[in-house]
Amino acid sequence: MTASRRTFLKGLAVAPALFGGMSSTIAAYAQEAKALGDLIVAIAKPAGNLDPHKYIGLWAVQDLMFEPLMRYGKNGKIEPALATEWAVEDNGKLLRVKLRQNVTFQDGTPWDADAMMWNLDRWIGKPANNWMNSSRLYSGHKIVDAHTVELQFKEPVLGLLYEFSYVRPSRFLSPKSVDKDGNYQVPVGTGPWIQESASNSESTFKRFDGYWGDLPSFEHIELKVLPDSRSRMAALRAGEIDLAGGDYLAPIKATEAKALESAGIPVTVETGTTTIVLAYNPDRNEALKDVRVRKAINIGFDRAAIGQVLYQSLAEPAGSLFPANVPHAGKRFEVARRDVEAAKALLEAAGWSGSGIREKDGKKLSLELVVSEEQMAGSRSLGEILQSQLGEIGIDLTIRSVDHASRHSDIPARKYDMALFYTLGAPYEPFGTLVGLFLSTFNNGVDGKLFLDPANLDPLVLAAASASEADVEGATQAVYDWLYNEVAISPLFYAPIIWAHAPRVQGFTPPSTEYDLPYKNITLSA
Numbered sequence: 001m002t003a004s005r006r007t008f009l010k011g012l013a014v015a016p017a018l019f020g021g022m023s024s025t026i027a028a029y030a031q032e033a034k035a036l037g038d039l040i041v042a043i044a045k046p047a048g049n050l051d052p053h054k055y056i057g058l059w060a061v062q063d064l065m066f067e068p069l070m071r072y073g074k075n076g077k078i079e080p081a082l083a084t085e086w087a088v089e090d091n092g093k094l095l096r097v098k099l100r101q102n103v104t105f106q107d108g109t110p111w112d113a114d115a116m117m118w119n120l121d122r123w124i125g126k127p128a129n130n131w132m133n134s135s136r137l138y139s140g141h142k143i144v145d146a147h148t149v150e151l152q153f154k155e156p157v158l159g160l161l162y163e164f165s166y167v168r169p170s171r172f173l174s175p176k177s178v179d180k181d182g183n184y185q186v187p188v189g190t191g192p193w194i195q196e197s198a199s200n201s202e203s204t205f206k207r208f209d210g211y212w213g214d215l216p217s218f219e220h221i222e223l224k225v226l227p228d229s230r231s232r233m234a235a236l237r238a239g240e241i242d243l244a245g246g247d248y249l250a251p252i253k254a255t256e257a258k259a260l261e262s263a264g265i266p267v268t269v270e271t272g273t274t275t276i277v278l279a280y281n282p283d284r285n286e287a288l289k290d291v292r293v294r295k296a297i298n299i300g301f302d303r304a305a306i307g308q309v310l311y312q313s314l315a316e317p318a319g320s321l322f323p324a325n326v327p328h329a330g331k332r333f334e335v336a337r338r339d340v341e342a343a344k345a346l347l348e349a350a351g352w353s354g355s356g357i358r359e360k361d362g363k364k365l366s367l368e369l370v371v372s373e374e375q376m377a378g379s380r381s382l383g384e385i386l387q388s389q390l391g392e393i394g395i396d397l398t399i400r401s402v403d404h405a406s407r408h409s410d411i412p413a414r415k416y417d418m419a420l421f422y423t424l425g426a427p428y429e430p431f432g433t434l435v436g437l438f439l440s441t442f443n444n445g446v447d448g449k450l451f452l453d454p455a456n457l458d459p460l461v462l463a464a465a466s467a468s469e470a471d472v473e474g475a476t477q478a479v480y481d482w483l484y485n486e487v488a489i490s491p492l493f494y495a496p497i498i499w500a501h502a503p504r505v506q507g508f509t510p511p512s513t514e515y516d517l518p519y520k521n522i523t524l525s526a
Helices: 024-035 059-065 113-120 229-238 254-262 291-298 303-309 340-349 379-391 404-410 431-438 457-465 472-485
Strands: 038-043 070-072 078-080 083-089 094-099 138-145 148-153 193-198 202-207 220-225 243-245 267-280 366-371 396-401 418-422 489-501
Touching: 038 229, 059 193, 059 202, 078 083, 113 138, 113 148, 229 243, 229 254, 254 267, 254 489, 267 291, 291 340, 291 489, 303 379, 303 489, 366 379, 379 396, 379 418, 431 457, 431 472, 457 472
Parallel strands: 038 220, 038 243, 366 396, 366 418
Antiparallel strands: 070 078, 083 094, 094 148, 138 148, 193 202, 202 220, 243 489, 267 418, 267 489
16 A cells, blocks of 8 residues: 555444445446446546536536646646646736637637636626635736736735636636526536536546647546445456545545455555544534533544544544645644543533533433534444543433435534534635635535634634735634634544555556546556
8 A cells, every 4th residue: 555644544344245246237337448448437426517617516527627727736736727827916916817729628619718708707706606715806807818818806815826726616618518598508628538428327438639738548437426335345356447536536444445455456545635523513502602511522532542443543633623734724733632531520610510421400411413424434433433432521422324415404504513524625725614614604505614603703714814925824823723722623633535446557646636536647557
């Protein structure tokens, strides 16, 4: 197993049936695909609506077709894509971009300044996208020539180039992909892959031979919908799929990764930019309004022990909201250590007393934790350890497991006392999480909120999001300090990126972010 840091195990032991055989139909399909030079990739759910200006489809699938002006590279390096040059001028209030020439969309439409502005007009400056500084502060544009555009902003835009690397809504769709009323119809971009078909069981893409950049060495990508993790692992070992991984595409539990490695399947791990966070909802459970209760919970479980038991000592416990490789991640807070006696004393001071499950005014200290295996692999097992350890300090923790759809309804409706979240990760950090998951006035759809405090937290988040380059470190640190002092959240672990691929896949390189599908540099051997 290759790794730039310690492997992250996301689940408990895998059942002996993990590598049971797949159906003969899938096996035959895989053999046919191999003969044709297809890369077969597992996805956990259908790709969905791929409109790059909406927040619906799978990011990594959109990445196959839709390209940005600039691309987020390794370690946050900004690289050219549909723009070859750029300059930020007027003290950060003007962005001038030179567009790549001799580029067409997959339907033959030219990529030029008009196509760029047609796309931007679909999203920039609209309230739904005001979590992005570039959208919130946009004031206008000037088309200098067919391949030069100037974008103007009311104020300097922090993280401007990063925002134009996002998968959505910043990527570019062919202007011919909509009907006469401007409604999205088909996914057509400038990227190297053209969608051939899409269903609830698979999506297929063929290579766009008119692509401006380096062409992939293989002709097709087949995305096979395999919702069950065990089926994905069995398919990998049987040679029926070539690639699986990524927390948002087809998650691999690290116990599964170890089993795959033992079976001779290459497994790669790289440092990630997302954090697993335990969120609190005081608006639903009165007990959580007391910071002493939240602090007792935070020191009531043992991250190191969880790492040993659940993650085989390969998970990195988190003390801060973001790992250090995220821009403006702030100073490193010490990882909370379990202290049972101190946790009990905090609960006593908060008025929760008694042996066994604690009570206050005749009411038991009962909390509900919402988990979703479809959203976060291994979350049920993690919840069970929290349940056991918090029970030792007198908290009755019940676990409610939900599917992906239920989580997408319950979490934004705040139907939970506590829940497990991922931060958004690169390239959206830090402001994607700070604004999207903490600002009460921002509607982030199905993602929900880590913590809400309009009076105290909102002003800090807004100050950070609008800070100048000179002030951003102090402004973001003020948010982190408040979250830490209020125990508004409990960071648990920093999650790396885990991928596994068939031996016939050569040249695999993990993606720069969890939102990319890592097909580049791959060649397929016989």
